[in-house]
Amino acid sequence: MAEEIADRIRVLILDGTFPAGQALPAERALAEWFGVSRGSIRDAFRTLETIGLLVTRHGQGTFPQELDVDRLVAPLASVLSYHYELQDELLDVRRMFEPAVARVAATRVTDEDLADLERILDAQRRKLKTGRSVIVEVTAFHHVLARATRNRVVVSLMATLNDLLAESRKLTLKQKGRPGRSILGHEAVVAALRHRDAGAAAEAMREHIDQIADLLQHTSTPVRP
């Protein structure tokens, strides 16, 4: 079966027989090697491609892909984003998760991280004055915060949550006075980080998320596109 081929190729990639950056044998060669048809090889390649283990380049070959945690959760995001009934649960998760992230970030944050966060807040303030959307800044803020934990899995999970919550953000950030309140929450978090105060950071983030959750609860559910 093609599934078995996929498994065998996966093992060969992960054990280093096929190093990243170097093209795999051609589809035709692999077909002959495994004693199956080229179609089966292609089926296997499609599977490995969608889980982010391979990338094919027309005319050049098929290449093993470096581990990229972000890409691994991307399919999750793409599918879940169609299921709006999960949005509440995702916010729930974020409410459980982000205060802890802020707490850890406070113990590991670097001056560079703080500078980045300040820059983001500055940009956010400028956009607020002209009434432009601050979704980009809000998302970036949470990303840098996750990065400050020095934990790749945290960064990845946060990226997923950010993607999935983009929809609800569009909603909350449109509301009167909401963007202003959002930046207050962020500023409180940054202040806590600057003092490396883990408890205060977690508390500030908790309040921030609670505010958002509160707003969402008082908002009609988003219309389907």
Place this chain on the structure above:
Amino acid sequence: MAEEIADRIRVLILDGTFPAGQALPAERALAEWFGVSRGSIRDAFRTLETIGLLVTRHGQGTFPQELDVDRLVAPLASVLSYHYELQDELLDVRRMFEPAVARVAATRVTDEDLADLERILDAQRRKLKTGRSVIVEVTAFHHVLARATRNRVVVSLMATLNDLLAESRKLTLKQKGRPGRSILGHEAVVAALRHRDAGAAAEAMREHIDQIADLLQHTSTPVRP
């Protein structure tokens, strides 16, 4: 391209044109309908299959799959499990996440959940007396706890973490006196849940995880297989 076909089919599934439980048109029919070859349809099917949106049954047809969050993160787990250097970071994540899970679980736990938890602890105690491995019970404990949050995303994330941490569990649970201490932590959590005491539940879980982290820190890193 096959990728475009996959997108179009995905939309048709998610908007209900192809309801779950009812077979899609045959590959040959879809090929003609979209004006592409059967191979391209099959390529698209493989992609949609690996992200858990389709399931094919030989001789019967191809069926849209009900949303199953577990299946969505399964590829993540399968790949990450090959990268042992992420284990520390994963424990880190768990330490951020599980106390919050326990906190929320305390507010939503049902009597059935509590009964299940008690049953698991009983089994764990029995196995302890005979010195058998309690990995299954430990894993089940965290699963039921996640279930008690009534949040499918939490259950899914916890399942992933559980899978990924199975390796390190084998290590810690082998140590002298460790299984006994593990059940003490679990009992404290259940006691807090029984009183619907969110703060105590979170605190108990925090202590429990800290103990595990402590043990892992004093343990040589696992050998690569």
Place this chain on the structure above:
DNA sequence: TTCGACCACTGGTTCGACCACTTGGTTCAG
């Protein structure tokens, strides 16, 4: 009615051919 053979579907696989793209060498005009 019951059972078995058959048939019409389904996906699974194979093969051969051609197209599209990339690369690197070759050729030829300057």
Place this chain on the structure above:
DNA sequence: CTGAACCAAGTGGTCGAACCAGTGGTCGAA
């Protein structure tokens, strides 16, 4: 010698036809 244009070989992308292998219904004989 230089540079541009060309060409050929290799790659993945696509196509079509054929056959294999399961599934479920139909039909007919017992």
